[in-house]
Structures are given as structure tokens and as C-alpha cells.
Amino acid sequence: MYTYEHDEAVRKLLNKRTPALPAELVLNCVRKTHSKADIFLQTREKFGSPLYFLDIPALIERAERFKNAFNAVFNDFTPYFAMKSCNHPEIIRTLAENGLGIDVSSGAEFQTALNCGAKKIVFSGPAKTIAELELAVSHADRTIILCDSFTELKKLMTIGKPVSIGVRITTENNPLWRKFGIQPHELEEFINMAENTCARFCGVQFHSSWNLKPDNHVELVQKLGKNIRNLPEKHKKQIDFIDIGGGYWVEEGEWMLADTAEEMKLNKQLLNHPCDPLDHRYLPSTDIEAYALALADAVKKHIFPHITCRIFAEPGRFIAHGAIHMLLTVEDMKQPDIAITDGATNMLGWERYEMDYFPVINVSKVSETEHPMMVLGSLCTPHDVWGFAYHGSGMSIGDLLVVPDQGAYTYSLRQNFIKTIPESVVFDGKKVNMVNCTSIL
Ligand SMILES: Cc1ncc(COP(=O)(O)O)c(C=O)c1O
Secondary structure, three states: OOOHHHHHHHHHHHHOOOOEEEEEHHHHHHHHHHHHHHHHHHHHHHOOOOOOEEEEHHHHHHHHHHHHHHHOOOOEEEEEEEEHHHHHHHHHHHHHHHHEEEEEEOHHHHHHHHHOOOOOOOOOOOOOOOHHHHHHHOOOHHEEEEEEHHHHHHHHHHHOOOOEEEEOOOOOOOOOOOOOOOOOOHHHHHHHHOOOOOEEEEEEEEOOEEEEOHHHHHHHHHHHHHHOOOOOOHHHOOOOOOEEEOOOOOOEEEEEHHOOOOHHHHHHHHOOOOOOOOOEEEEEEOOHHHHHHHHHHHHHHHHOOOOOOEEEOOOHHHHHHHHHEEEEEEEEEEEEOOOEOOOOHHHHOOOOHHOEEEOOEOOOOOOOOEEEEEEOOOOOOOOOOEEEEOOOOOOOOOOOOOOOOOOOOOHHOOOOOOOOOOEEEEHHHHHEEEEEOOOOO
């Protein structure tokens, strides 16, 4: 039944204004891409297109920045890169070489981490199979299994070999998120049960997603602190680490097409106005140094009074974001406003740019001006969009387009759908080489 509350909600939504994406944020990204235009053009000359262009210096810079932000506020901190955000073997290998641990969530990811030389692994994720747990236990020298349930602990009992374990705590009552972890009040029971196994209980994990600012994360630390405070002293002593999970957004904020902003969706439905393709919106985000500081304050206030322990984190998006750029060639043009590229959204695995905004940059015709244009992929489906605008001084068949900073939740979701998955090239700061990675996950 339609009520006054519905009216109020609609009124509120119509008055909402998601901020415009600041022009300088887009320009920074465009200029950074322009500065590598020659490298991109030479790469296509040598290797063709479409391509995943792996930017190793950008990857290392992000990883260092993350480590430094958290090392500055915690005495004993270990980051584990969340492989689900980007499972390219070159990325995993580089991060492992640079001292990061790897967070895996399946036997397949575990095997990739081993193949890529990971020295420290945390194995998270629900419903691990006996085969997956056996693989992890057979590499107990470098692994901590983050149990997701009592069932997993029972499976470890049947395996009957020593391994370090932690347990994930459920953080939300949201129906779909309840699938993760054990309830906070079950922690004591879990530790008691672990005492009767070969597994060595040594820590607690939680994870929250999509954190543009630290508030939610800080609240979870506070809740966990209350739980830990109530544990018997002997259990408190067993906690050697708290793993605060991932979910750190990039400081540029969340970029979206105007249509995606909540109030615009409603406007569009009511007025049926198409949105302006040059109108982009954003949700601001906290920079990682301030984020780390807020978390450290929370940990010092709510956890360290009860236990002394190491801190782990599982960043994915923050580190992977700038590590891959998509290289595409304009293959066809239809009418003045439709360009079709050789690469398609099977490179990403989801219809990302029907909601999100990222600049499409023509490096064959460099300009800082953005123009409307439907830039579409070549899949035989209309749900194959790179963007509704491009930066450049024109657009013609044969031009090289770059969609920068597409390292997170794209490559790892790629699909063999209609088109095959493109090749990858690796830029090490000096030269570009092709890598063959089809044989590993
Ligand atoms: C358990 C766990 N850890 C870490 C991450 C990484 O999150 P993000 O890429 O947002 O940092 C995820 C993402 O879903 C996750 O499920």
C-alpha cells in the first residue's frame, strides 16, 4: 500500500544530489595516460590489440603506499593481497616478490599462489572442501587457514595434521552476508573445539566491503573488541593476529555515470530524460593514510587493551586498481556517434560501464577534451559498453583507445564469451613484454 512514508522517501530522493565528479580528478587520470601514449602506441605496433597492459611500476607503487600507510600506525602489520580482485599470475608473482602475503579463497587460487612463489598465504572463504583443505595443510609451513565454520574445523580434524588456523566472524545481519563466518558469540566455543584438534588456533578475521570511508570498519573493530574482552584469559592469550580484511576504496572515490546516481534513476523514470553523457558523478573516499590512522585508533582503543597481537589486512581493489589498462583499437564506426572496438566487455566479465564511469582515452588523437560518443565492444550483444564519451580530438577507425586503471575485479572476472580472452603484456617501467598465462588460473 502506498503511504505517506513512500511520498517522503520519494521527495527525499528527488532532493538528493550526488556530487559531480571533479574535473581535475578526471584530468589527472587523462594526463597520466597521455604521458604513456607513445608506450601504448609502440605496444600495439608490436603486439596488436586488444591487450591487457600490466603496469608493474603502478602496481608496486600502490602496494608500497598501502604497506607504508599501515606500517606507520601498527608495529606488526602484514598485508595479504586478495587474489580475487586480480588473479593475473604476473601481478601475484610481483606482489609476492615484494613481500606481500596472498589471500586466497579456493584451491585453484591457492595453487596459483604457490605457482607464483607466495611465501605467506591466508586461505579464506566459505565451504572449503576436504581436497582444498588438504592442499592447504600440505603447505602448512606458509599457510593460515581462516575457517569459515565449525564444519571446516571438523574436516580439519579428519585430516588430522598440524596447521595454523583462524576463524572468520560474521559481521552483518544482511541475509546474504550471513553466509560468511561464525556468529561472534560462538567464538569461545570455536576456540574450545579447536583445542581438541591438531590445528593451532591463532587468530580472528572479519571482512567488510566497499568502504569509501572507515566508519563501518571502525565500528566492526569496536564490536570485535567487546567480544574479545569477554573471552577467558587463556583464550585471549591464544590470539596472535586480528585480520581486518579488505574493502579499502581508492582515494579518487567511486565514479559513476549520471544515470547511476540514485536520484537520477528516479528522475529518468519519471521524466524519461536521457542523461548527459558528459555528466559524471562520484562518491568521495578517504585517502589510505587517514583510513589506516582511523583503524589504528580503533584497534588501540578497543582491541589492544585486551590482547597484544599482530594485525593482518587483505587489500584487493586498492592495490590492483592501477595495475591494468585496457588497450583497444577502433574497428568500426557507425554514424557519427558509434565507435566499435576490437576488445569487448568479456575482458571484464560484467557490464561495468553501464553503471560506472571511467574515461576512454584516444591516444592516437590526444586531447584533454571529452566528447560524447558511444564506445562499444564487438560482442554480439548490446550490453557491451566501454563508455558514452571519449577524450580526444576526434575518433577514426584504427585509433588506439586506452581505458586506464582497470586492474580490480575485471581480469579475474574475464569470460570466454563469444570472443576469446586477449593476451597480456607486462610493462616493467622500461620495456614491454608479452606473457603467456593461459596455463595458470
Ligand atoms: C575475505 C575477503 N578479503 C578481502 C577482499 C578484498 O576486498 P577489496 O578488494 O575490496 O579490498 C574480499 C573481497 O570480496 C574478501 O571477500
